[in-house]
Amino acid sequence: MTDTNMITNLVEAVPQFSGYAYPNERTLHPLWSALIVVYPYVTGLVAGAFIMASLVRVLKVKALEPIYRLALLTALAFMLCATLPLLCHLGHPERCFEIMLTPHFSSPMAMFGFVYAWYLMAVLLLELWFDYRRDFVEWSRTEKGLRGLIYRAFTLGVTDLSEPALRLDAKMGRFISIVGIPSAFLLHGYVGFIFGSIKANPWWGNVLMPIIFILSAVVSGMALCVFAYLFLCWTRRVVADMQCLDLMVRFLFYALVLDASIEGLDWLHKLYSAEEGIETMKYLATSKLFYTLLIGQACLGTLVPLVLLGAMQLGGRGVAELNRRRIYFTCTALILTGVLLMRWNVVIGGQLFSKSLRGFMTYKMEFAGPEGWWLPALLLVLPFAILTVLIKYFLARELPTIENVVPGATPPGRA
Amino acid sequence: MSENFAQRSAVKSQGPGFAGASPYRVKNMTRRSVLRNLAGIAGGILAMPAAQVCKAAVQNGLASSNAPAGYDPTRHKWLMALDVDRCIGCGMCVEACQKENGVPQDCFRTWIERYVIKKPGPESGNARGETVVDSPDGGKEGFPALPVPKAEVLKSFFVPKLCNLCDHSPCTQVCPVGATFDAPDGAVLVDKNYCIGCGFCIQACPYGCRFFNPVTHTADKCTLCYHRITRGLKPACVEICPSQARIFGDLKHPVADDPLQRFIANNKVEKLKESLGTGPQVAYAGLDEVVR
Secondary structure, three states: OOHHHHHHHHHHHOOOEEEEOOHHHOOOOOOOOHHHHHHHHHHHHHHHHHHHHHHHHOOOOHHHHHHHHHHHHHHHHHHHHOOHHHHHHOOOHHHOOHHHHOOOOOOHHHHHHHHHHHHHHHHHHHHHHHHHHHHHHHHHHHOOHHHHHHHHHHOOOOOOOOHHHHHHHHHHHHHHHHHHHHHHHHHHHHHHHHHHOOOOOOOOOOOOHHHHHHHHHHHHHHHHHHHHHHHHHHHOOOEOOHHHHHHHHHHHHHHHHHHHHHHHHHHHHHHHHOOOOHHHHHHHHHOOOHHHHHHHHHHHHHHHHHHHHHHHHHHHHHOOHHHHHHHHHHHHHHHHHHHHHHHHHHHOHHHOEOOOOEEEEOOOOOOOOOOOOHHHHHHHHHHHHHHHHHHHHHOOOOOOOOOOOOOOOEOHHHO | OHHHHHHHHHHHHHOOOOOOOOOOOEOOEOHHHHHHHHHHHHHHHHHHHHHHHHHHHHHHHHOOOOOOOOOOHHHOOEEEEEEHHHOOOOOHHHHHHHHHHOOOOOOOOOEEEEEEEEOOOOOOOOOOOOEEEEOHHHHOOOOOOOOOOHHHEEEEEEEEEOOOOOOOOHHHHHOOOOOEEEOOOOOEEEOOOOOOOOOHHHHHOOOOOOEEEOOOOEEEOOOOOHHHHOOOOOOHHHHHOOOOOEEEEEOOOOOOOOHHHHHHHHOOEEOOOHHHOOOOOOEEEOOOOOOO
16 A cells, blocks of 8 residues: 555545534535635735835825835735635636626625726736836836836836926825725725625624624734834844834734724624524634634734733833844734634634534645645745745835835944 | 706806806716716616616526526426425435436435434433434435434434525525526526636535535536426436425426425425525425424
């Protein structure tokens, strides 16, 4: 017997369900696997990063200007990958454009296609273009070779740098930011609606689901911006702008308080109203999802960052800058993991019990194969790879212009 | 009055000192253009029925339902009813369905569940004990011996399951491309040449009636044997049932002494999970409260 056969037999020997599940539910994998966990996670990061960038444009929070472009580029990098998990999961990915060509308007998934296209084309790319246009023109004049060619192409032939033209750029950028905020909420609200609209599943069918998804998206996106900023400063051997960092973390803390409150309220309501399926949910939370829900999501991903960041709000000024940065880095890493686990608990947790409410299924994840570990992991790494390229081309420190070097940051010697 | 309004608006929009243009002009809006736009809107509304007919024609041309040419789905309303007390759990319906429709192994368009309700424990204060449900291989090979000692059994019965032909089917509602649809004759169908295989409909069905077909990589479900009923035959499961637990008929064309009409008239019928608002149509007689 080959190793592969042995492993397959071993996996098949473990019971796939306990109690009673409808015969069509007794599969080794849940229908929506880890790929569908990655899909709302990545989409949420886009929405959250954009909200962080919008704080600069719409609310005119000057202290956050240093991370404006980084936040937008982060949103773009993740946006480009947002639909890939869904696409990889389709039974017929070659028919994916039918969603756009012959959409079924009562389907949240069909509407997501349009919201995604609107957000990418009409919001994110346009805002980036208006913000970068002046730089594109200047860089196209100074840079040679491939870089020069890319910048020239991105000017789209609009090389007017007169005062009225630049004023129009700024005005358009702000206008698009204002439109972008509801669009970002819509983008991720729809993802939440995909799950919240399924009344067949008591774990999902919940009016608070879109709101929970939006809030956790904002939290994860903001955490990603802090994480990316700290990481970028570390790779460039510069010290982060602490005023900017402290403010980002303050917004992150407020968002986390709101998110934790609504999620707590959701559970409180579930437990108090004790509707059909509550026993199933309680069993899942205390057994199959104990580590991912109670330990990972609730304790490490929410409570610990809440306490640490809350303490930093109260007495953070007394903590040395280096330690502050370490705490922020740890907290954002925990929050990012916690939100990923939240997506896992929703997507996988919602499929671990039978719709007959009489039995439970088991999810055994493989490494290889289309539903294995490797593909979701790759799709989580891919946006970071794209972000690296984007930073190299559009946030490079050698580019001769205003705020491109993790602006606001200072070399270690001057910190 | 509208002229005055237009005049006022024109003055307001052009600002003081503007002269020379027609006072009836508000930007590019004239009375003629307004009327033309209104006529366009009215024309659009009037053209909607025609557009819907065209859309239906295109759908008929594109959607593959296996119905023969000339079959008019609007002239039928198919329904299946199930008599729980008659089902003996032989599993022949499940086997017939799989053979007739080429259903892959471990997937089920119809299946049978066995419910065993135990006697309550002494002094438990309950009217009945625990309910044990099973459906080994969908009941295709029949059922093994009772999972609990006979002395502990309060009652036991079989329940055949299939698509509930919902009036407000959540599965068709969520399909992002409209590959699954409610046919006018009551059947809920999937066009496997159009389905993208996202699985949303499978998640949305509260009855576990849909499955992901590992051969076609699309959603799959009971079609009431659409290729048969549109040719005047009964679904395979109904045809083969030895105890006549499955009753099938056309509500728009009842035959003389119609079994379906008789069944509905003579029984107190119930539907599954009605509280979800899906409007299930498949009628059950003799259903116990423990059945979900």
